[in-house]
Amino acid sequence: SGLIGRSWAMVFAAGGLKVKLYDIAQEQLTTALENIRKQMKEMEKSGVLKGALSAEQQLALISVCTDLKAAVEGATFIQECTPENLELKKKIFDQLDLIVGDNVILSSSTSCLLPSKLFTGLKHVKQCIVSHPVNPPYFVPLVEIVPHPETDPSTTERTYALMKKIGQSPVKLNREIEGFVLNRLQYAVISEAWRLVGDGVISPTDLDLVMSDGLGMRYAFIGPLETMHLNAEGVSSYCERYAEGMKLVLNTFGPVPEFSGETVQKVNQALSEKIPVVPKVLDARRKWRDECLTGLAKLKTQMKSD
Secondary structure: OOHHHHHHHHHHHHOOOOEEEEOOOHHHHHHHHHHHHHHHHHHHHOOOOOOOOOHHHHHHOEEEEOOHHHHHOOOOEEEEOOOOOHHHHHHHHHHHHHHOOOOOEEEEOOOOOOHHHHHOOOOOHHHEEEEEEOOOOOOOOEEEEEEOOOOOHHHHHHHHHHHHHOOOEEEEOOOOOOOOOHHHHHHHHHHHHHHHHHOOOOOHHHHHHHHHHHHHHHHOOOOHHHHHHHOOOOHHHHHHHHHHHHHHHHOOOOOOOOOOOHHHHHHHHHHHHHOOOOHHHHHHHHHHHHHHHHHHHHHHHHHHHO
């Protein structure tokens, strides 16, 4: 019932589904429900609440439970949201494996643990899958669906259909790979950003501006492959024109950074001047980020309907 669990509960409730939120501590669940109620009421007031139901109707769909067996009774889909710790997650799935039937889907929110590390050896392995959300899932709809080598194709299809039904944007990976897709793309950007700042080519604040007021503007609506397609007369034309230039630049990329030493200090100082590392300030900035994401999501929905 932490940040990701609460966000998932809100997403499922927005889709009109009954949700049981499980945690080992009752006080955690009480806090989670209070937090969900507050967020839903605020979003309803500002007109950005997801789904066709009112905040009260959505809240009525969410109940809490401290007993795992009781929590999953009658469930068709279970979304695990424990901290990113392999042993802890395996322990939960071992427990679930003993109490679930043959129709329930066991899904993990992990952002980097491979399905083969999480699910191998479970008797319900065919029903296991990773559904990796983007933080925060309520405001960013992408979900990466990553199968275990033994996952039944019907598990993938059912998970994909469920995510579509509740308004998320699922993508299917054909096989597992370290970092999945989102983080591989993200780490590639972070890696080059780090090298450019570390080599003194650009300041940390200007680097972020290149993304927020440059690449990010179009990437909010189209991906890198469609960008190529539109920046020439199709992808083939783009490759004919720019392949040599791209290879020339790509061959100058340095090794994987250590993410330590002088560059850490340089980046940290610049970002701390902009956003001081104080809980109150960080929380306010995160709230602003989420409001921006909400506005963008609203605009994108509007554009799709137009």
